[in-house]
Amino acid sequence: MISMNSEERIVDWATIIKDGAIGAWPICLGYIAIGLALGVIAQKAGLSPMEIGLMSLLVYAGSSQFIAVSMLSAGAGIVPIVITTFTVNLRHMLMSSSLATFMRNLGIGPLSLFAYGVTDESFALNSAKFRGGNWDWRRALVLNHTTNLTWIASTVAGGFGGQFIPAGAFGIDYALSAMFICLLVFQLRGKLYVIVAIIAGILAVVLSLLIPGNSYIVIASVLAAALGVIIKRSRIFSRPEGQP
Amino acid sequence: MIHADYLYILLGMGIVTYVPRWLPLVFLSRLRLPEWFEHWLDLIPAVILSALILPILVTTGAPRHLDLMRPELLVALPTFFFAVKTRSLAGTVVVGMFLFWLAGKFL
Numbered sequence: 001m002i003s004m005n006s007e008e009r010i011v012d013w014a015t016i017i018k019d020g021a022i023g024a025w026p027i028c029l030g031y032i033a034i035g036l037a038l039g040v041i042a043q044k045a046g047l048s049p050m051e052i053g054l055m056s057l058l059v060y061a062g063s064s065q066f067i068a069v070s071m072l073s074a075g076a077g078i079v080p081i082v083i084t085t086f087t088v089n090l091r092h093m094l095m096s097s098s099l100a101t102f103m104r105n106l107g108i109g110p111l112s113l114f115a116y117g118v119t120d121e122s123f124a125l126n127s128a129k130f131r132g133g134n135w136d137w138r139r140a141l142v143l144n145h146t147t148n149l150t151w152i153a154s155t156v157a158g159g160f161g162g163q164f165i166p167a168g169a170f171g172i173d174y175a176l177s178a179m180f181i182c183l184l185v186f187q188l189r190g191k192l193y194v195i196v197a198i199i200a201g202i203l204a205v206v207l208s209l210l211i212p213g214n215s216y217i218v219i220a221s222v223l224a225a226a227l228g229v230i231i232k233r234s235r236i237f238s239r240p241e242g243q244p
Numbered sequence: 245m246i247h248a249d250y251l252y253i254l255l256g257m258g259i260v261t262y263v264p265r266w267l268p269l270v271f272l273s274r275l276r277l278p279e280w281f282e283h284w285l286d287l288i289p290a291v292i293l294s295a296l297i298l299p300i301l302v303t304t305g306a307p308r309h310l311d312l313m314r315p316e317l318l319v320a321l322p323t324f325f326f327a328v329k330t331r332s333l334a335g336t337v338v339v340g341m342f343l344f345w346l347a348g349k350f351l
Contacts, residue, residue: 026337051246058258068257078249082256086264091292093264098288100272108270115266120296127289128333171345174319178340180297181320182327185336187290200291201298208299208308220295225287229280 011138020142023129027121027143028150030176034062035151039158041066045073049159056152061119063214064088065155091217095123102130103137110137117144121176124183131186192228200224315347 035056042052047069055065064085071081096118103111114137122144129135129143188194200220207216277285301317303310323340330336 026333029337029341051250054246054251055254055257058254059261061261064257064261068253072253078253078256081253082260085257086260089261090264092261093268094288094292096265097268097272098285098292100269101277101282101285103269103273106273111269111273112266115269116262118265118269120292124289124293171341171343171348174316174341174344175337177297177300177316177320178323178337178344179333180293181323181340182333182336184290184293184297185324185327186331186333187293189290193287193290196287197290197294201294204295205299205302205310208303209310212307216299217292217295221288221291224291224295225284228287228291229284232283233280 013138016136016138017142019135020139021146023125023139024143024146024150026175026179027125027147029172030121030179031062031147031151032154033172033175035154036158038062038065038069039155039160041158042069042155043159045069047072047159049156052159053152053156056155059085060116060148060151061085061089061092062151088214091120091214091221092118092123094218094221095120099123099126099130102126102140106137110141114141114144117141117148119144119147121179122147124180128183128186192232195231196224196228199227315344315351318351319343319347 039049039052042055042065043049047055055068059065059068067084067088068081071084096115099114099118103114122140126135126140126143130140184197188197200223203224204216204220207220208214297320299308301314301320302312304314305311319340322343323336326339327336
């Protein structure tokens, strides 16, 4: 392992903040669209912009916030809401596990700050950027918190009057899907990756049709990656392309 | 003002969301992991991305059902090939958004 300390002695925060914030733009586009929508729905459910913003700050997990708002307006209590939130967001555990391999030798402080911002989107983008090089935990941290601020601001703005913004303007609703598609392409780094991704996708579709909720994401991912390890161990694809 | 009940709900949601994000980062980043586990983790981004995006493209409704004629899927195909050809994140996002907007006009 290369010693991190030598390269971290000089920290150019101006460049780091610029890199991280600019790198976050595809997520920010998507979060503006979804955040405004959440704000509008939450306001209709009787939440004030301040209550919406506080939820975005304390929870910061889009799909579980949508579910919580609909449960709140249906009069659900704290226990079902918290349990549902837990199961909906459990997938982040897999993402944090994967990101941990890029965040070695860090103190608990930076790791704790970083953990707060692990979402589907930041995980996908940071993974690609770590893999691509010229990326480090500081830039990843800035990226996470840039997207977080965008999320909070968008949900609050939606609560104030997001209904005045035309839905679907400029295809902005597709920003995150397009980003996921491209980041998936980046992750297909050899035959094995393509095969496990196809298996994961098919498994996820089948499971999503069979079981309600979003547990299909975790189940399909865990199984497909395990299958990938077995395939790799059996040395069917012992020579990854383009790699020493 | 914010009600105490609402605040408790948010705190509960926040804790159960934060802990699963925090635990693996703090523990796995310190451990020396077995090789098979490193391989498994290395495959996680590819499988999660695929498991996230594909159901969004080909299923709809509640309860979910298969629908292969959704604009989301029709737009995804050229977007995917654009990403493969150019390997440009910015370009892919812009092209995907434009095609989706176009699909909304004509479909």
